[in-house]
Amino acid sequence: MNTITPTTATPGANAGDRHAASARPTGFVRDTAAVFVRESRPLVRDPFSVMFSLVQPLVFxxxxxxxxxxxxxGDVAGTLQWFVPGILVMVALFGTASTGANLLFEMQTGSHERTLVAPLSRSALLVGRALKEVVPLTIQGTIVVLVAVPFGFSLDVPGLVAGLVVLAVFGIGFGAxxxxxxxxxxxxxxxFWMVHQTLLFPLMILSGMLLPxxxxxxxxxxAAAINPLSYLVGAERALLAGDFGVPAVVGGVIAAVATCALGVFVGVRAMRRAR
Known part of the structure; x- marks a missing residue:
């Protein structure tokens, strides 16, 4: 007569099950927060890099x-009221356009491949990295405005906050x-650097941030009419002056949201296909 012996679970099997369960994705929001914290640690350890990146906009x-x-x-106050918002857009443009260089370094050193096998969703890897760019963008933009205030720039605090939010939305998409x-x-x-330089300066000049x-x-x-940066510059000038209801603000918000949606969509697809 055949007998059936009951199977007993071994400690090793339970450990394997627990390991498999822990390897599952933990959720998009939690993964994004984890990536954001990881990417922000170098900024905390080396805040001088954020300050040093202010050299270019302050030189302009x-x-x-x-x-x-x-x-x-000789209208200093009027010129600053027109020029400073363009400098804020320049900070967002240059700061987020170069973020891909960090990813290139990680891919060359092999750390990016180790990140891809972590129990994190590919979408969170991209969005968390892009969100990290909001921190230095906000710090640098605030410093630029505060530097201009003693020279006659009229600061509207709600307008500055709204302007930084619009720039942050744009920066997430452009960073992606x-x-x-x-x-x-x-x-x-x-x-990467050839495409970076080829596109960056025409976008900057054709936005009207430096010259009307x-x-x-x-x-x-x-060309300026099809450049999303020109709408962003117009919105920043209106917001920093406290004019929230003008059509330029609507155009800038639409340009920022469209850039964010396009960047995240294209970036997530590329990240999911990465090996």
């Missing part, structure tokens, strides 16, 4: 600003696009 403010004041007939470019150029980092484009040639005005 200190050297380019006086030229605009002279062209405006930068990560997507880094994933596409993982074996050719020179290609109203008197420019027709082709330049057409």
């Amino acid at each position: 403010l200190g050297l380019f600003g006086p030229l605009l004041v002279g062209a405006a007939g 696009l930068s990560y997507t470019l880094a994933l596409a150029c993982r074996n050719r980092d020179w290609m 484009l109203e008197d420019g040639p027709a082709w330049m005005q057409v």
Whole structure:
């Protein structure tokens, strides 16, 4: 007669089950928060890097600003009211456009591959990294405005907060696009920087953040009309002046949200396909 012996669970099997359960994704929000904390630690350890990245916008403010004041007939306060919002957009543009370089470094050192096998969703890996860029963007933008206040810039605090929120939304999307470019150029980092420089300066010049484009040639005005940064610059100028109800604010918000949605969509697809 055949006998059936009962199977007993071994401690090793239970440990394996617990390990398998712990390896499952923990949820998008929790994963995103974990990635955000991980990516923000270098900023806490080395805050000097955030301060040093302010050199470029402050140089533009200190050297380019006086030229605009002279062209405006010596109206310092009016020039700053026009120019400082453009500098804030410049901070968001340059800061988030270079974030893909960090991912390139991680891929070259092998740390990115170790991150991919962690029990984290691919979407959270991208969104958490992009959210990290909001922290230095907010700090740098606030410092730029505070530096301009003693020279005649009129600060509207609610407008500044709203402007930084719009820039943060834009920065998440543009940072995600930068990560997507880094994933596409993982074996050719020179290609990343070539595309970076080729696109960045035309976007900046054709946004009107440095010089008004109203008197420019027709082709330049057409190019500015399809440049999302030009709408962002217009919204920042209105918000920092306290004008919340003007159409420029609506256009800037739409441009920021559209950039964020496109960047996250494209970036998540690229991250999910990463190996």
